[in-house]
Amino acid sequence: MTTMNKNETYHEHQPVLLQESVEYLITDPGGIYVDATLGGGGHSLALLSQLNSDARLVGIDQDDEALRAANDRIGNDARFSPLKGNFGYLTRLLSPELQGEVSGVLFDLGVSTHQISDAGRGFTFQEEGPLDMRMSNLRGVTAYQVVNEYSYEDLRDVIYHYGEERFSRKIAREIIDRRPLETTTELREAVEAVVYGKHQIKSVARVFQGIRIEVNRELDMLREGLEQSLEILHTGGRIVAISYHSLEDRIVKKFFKAGNHEGKIEKDFYGNPMTPIEEISGGIIRPTEEEINKNRAARSAKMRVAEKINLPEV
Ligand SMILES: C[S@@+](CC[C@H](N)C(=O)[O-])C[C@H]1O[C@@H](n2cnc3c(N)ncnc32)[C@H](O)[C@@H]1O
Structure with missing residues (x-):
């Protein structure tokens, strides 16, 4: 923090x-x-x-x-x-x-x-924080809800369309297998469990981007x-x-x-x-x-x- x-x-x-x-x-x-x-x-x-x-x-x-x-x-x-x-x-x-x-x-x-450097807002995968990602505290879904409550199809689509991540299917499946996820670290670990190699960190960044875009529409x-x-x-x-x-x-x-x-x-x-x-x-x-x-x-x-x-x- x-x-x-x-x-x-x-x-x-x-x-x-x-x-x-x-x-x-x-x-x-x-x-x-x-x-x-x-x-x-x-x-x-x-x-x-x-x-x-x-x-x-x-x-x-x-x-x-x-x-x-x-x-x-x-x-x-x-x-x-x-x-x-x-x-x-x-x-x-x-x-x-x-x-x-x-x-x-x-x-x-x-x-x-x-916003990124305040781990308590949940935007960064480099520090542990809650799955929030809301830019506004006015209203709206949190990253926690997207990660833990979306159907497989919806979660996969968020990761694919908004994160532009080609391993969206296996990442969505892994997240669902690990539910409930509470923190940014747990989300990062779910991605790292199924995407390997030098592009792993980019996949993590893309998943976070996709969920952030969804949360804030x-x-x-x-x-x-x-x-x-x-x-x-x-x-x-x-x-x-x-x-x-x-x-x-x-x-x-x-x-x-x-x-x-x-x-x-x-x-x-x-x-x-x-x-x-x-x-x-x-x-x-x-x-x-x-x-x-x-x-x-x-x-x-x-x-x-x-x-x-x-x-x-x-
Ligand atoms: C990149 S920062 C802007 C930095 C600013 N130009 C400066 O020089 O300090 C983007 C800001 O836009 C706000 N923002 C993003 N989307 C918004 C939206 N749909 N409505 C209102 N504010 C938004 C974020 O909360 C954030 O504070």
Whole structure:
């Protein structure tokens, strides 16, 4: 278990692609912005340093500890409003007068260094902790329920689809044989009992990733968050999305291409594309070698940026 002061560890979360994301996000220094994944407030602090006194920044997180730490870090700034909630409910979280007025929404997805390094939250397989993995203490299933109560088929599918783990069948069977599992160590041991060799640790990481995605409904929430961002942005407003695994990036890529999750480009009667969004980053932006050397957590980051565009008149 970590013995560090909780806010201290939050401050240790090094914001990824900081300069690049801030530069892309801000189109109007006096505009309204949403940091949909406030975390320790690293990106928000940098945004505030570039915004003028007319600007507003709403910082959302579903984790109480993140909100507390970000508040401490940012201090009393009249432009900043922290908000507890899930970005999957963005339009409901923001006050009605902000809808259609927002200049930029930032998603820095996944978990923060703090959440991972607090063994008591159950995200890490490197230390023993309870099978929890909830980012929010609001509600929802825990990792314990997924591991101990899901049917074989559901557990296998979580591991296969969300963990992208090819040994999902034998891992799911082993977990079920060992029930009940109480701790992250027991879950890790179940995987290690059936996957051998140099890829063993990657399989453990993938199983943990799959269960975390299921517990937090991460992919559904991302789809919702992207769709609702488009509703709250004004024309010319931007979405900056930093993702950390291919499942997230695939969702972002498809949405930025077509403005819907099917990736289907709608056309008008004359065959003109009716896409409400345009990717302006020219594909993926990755951290530099220098950033990765300083911050290992940045190594899998992929950033994409899109702008809301005017639909042509018909
Ligand atoms: C990678 S951290 C963000 C770090 C932040 N950019 C910084 O520089 O300190 C991701 C944060 O997003 C939060 N989060 C993830 N999914 C969320 C969701 N659906 N709704 C609200 N917050 C979410 C997590 O609780 C975590 O604090």
